[in-house]
Amino acid sequence: MTDLSHPRDAAHWPENPDAKLLERLVDTHAHPTDYKQFRVHKEQYRDYTASLALSKVSLSLTLYQTWGSLRRLLPKLASLG
């Protein structure tokens, strides 16, 4: 359990993120739609978009923890198709 009251330094910082702390914070700047694309007006980008998604899935499939999420994702993917 995280000691919330101790002034932080490297020696006292919890190795794992503390969900109870994180849930109170707002990420004030993020790019969850993958902004670093420079030819977004091209058809290639649209093809690439799909392949990027596929590569992400392929990577995720190698992680054991992904399977629970994958089961939850299947109905959503089916509804999109």
Place this chain on the structure above:
Amino acid sequence: MDLRVLIQSFMSTLKSIIQAGTLRTLTSMAVLRIADLCRQVCAMSSHLHDQALVKQLYEEHPNKIIPAFGLHPWWSHHISFQPGDEPPSKQEHYARLFPSLYDAAKDSESDAMQTLLESFPEPTLMSTFLRERLRPLLLDHPNAMLGEVGLDRSFRIPYSQTDAKSDRSDFKQAKKFTNLKVPMEHQLQLLNIQIDLAFELNRNVSFHDVQAHGAVMDLLASLAKNSERWKRSTSRICLHSFGGSVDVIQRVTKHIDRQRIYFSFSTTINARLERLEELIRAVPDDRLLIESDYNDIRMNETRIWEILRVVCEAKSWSAEQAVSILQNNWNTFSTSDTL
């Protein structure tokens, strides 16, 4: 469910989506983790084509996503400010912005430049984007910010990604960058129009400043001194992943507008700065924010946890103390209707 059936079902569904060629696929991947996030994320738009993606992401997760709409300086060259209803021709527009590109393209040895030129899109009139996209998006989303907008003296346009052998188009993977930089006057024109709209609609701004601290300070000082809209508005400005100096922080907080301007830090961009902790210490406690500044939502928790730790060490705060202060700062930044 049998593992093989599960994989086949999944891949089959994914294939049908890919074949449909829709942009929904990418956001669906983001959805996978955004749904699991325990906190809100300000999702930035950057160019003409991702405003709709951010909108869609917000609609799927209204409690997790705070949308931000606007044009980033990296794509400012796609925009024309020509008066009237018709944009200039592609050649006219890019020749005006990048005279050296056309000179090089005439050279028979400059195939790469010619390819780059051909890869640029037809220019879009700013007046059209403003009227048909940005203003309606902000009006339709009362909690939306303007972002990401700003100035960048460092960025150079990469050669065509479509020619890259790498199958990734992340700009860091690009083999070469051109020497082309979007003129500061063009970036400023785009920025001024967008900020003016944000202030008219009382929207907060997420502000990109890379090696343009002088120009940014001049702009903010001029707005604070001369703009009636600035004076009437309750908009706040977040200088995100701030990489300036202690001197700039002091100039902003003491001489420009302490109440309106916040400083946010990320490990994604700021970790490379030796003076990061010094910068964080220089920011008044009630004007400090944190961010991931990352384009993969799966890393969100890690990035936020990292910068929280840096803030705690810089300010000698406990984790609880830091979270309380940052939480309060965000509430003031995002909801207060007075300055």
